[in-house]
Every structure is written in structure tokens, then in C-alpha cells.
Amino acid sequence: MKSLMGLISTNYNIDEFGVLTEERPVASLPFGGRYRLIDFPLSNMVNSGISTVGLIT
Template identity: 55%
Template structure:
């Protein structure tokens, strides 16, 4: 897996989370007071040996 790369699209908004995603993406929502939702995806990638990650966000 030396040539593996991941691209994460963290720019989407979930329509059911209106107030929570008004000023941030769903991926950046806090979870458990310590983590962001994107942390779980990034952790899974690193544990799988994928360390080259591109993240697409909204501005």
C-alpha cells in the first residue's frame, strides 16, 4: 500500500442538522466534547496505513 492516497470531501451539509451546520461542515461537528467527526475517518485511514490524505472543504 505504498502508493495509496485518500481524498475526503468534508464540505457537505446534512439538511437534518440545520442549526448545527449553519457555520460549519458536518465533518467538523464536535463529538463527545473532545473529537470532531472527521477524526474518526482520519484515524481509520492512518490505522490502515494510508497517510497521504487530501481534504476538500468549503470556504
């Protein structure tokens, strides 16, 4: 998979989070006190053998 690049779109706005997302994007919200929401798609791509990942904001 050397010629493969993964793209993750973080360009979304969810009004349900209210004040939590006024100052930062949804992808950077904490989950479980240890992780950020962006960690899960990044981990999935790396575990699938995709080492080049781009973020679209």
C-alpha cells in the same frame, strides 16, 4: 502502500443539523466532547497504513 492516497469527501449538506451547520461544515461538528466527526475517517486511514490523505470540500 507508498503509492496510495486516501480521499475523504466532506462535501455534503445535511439540513437535519439546522443551526449547528450554518457557520461550519458537518465534518467539524464535535462528537463526545473530545473529537470532531472528521477524526474518525482520518484515524481509520492512518490505522490502515494510509499516510497521505486529501480532503475534498
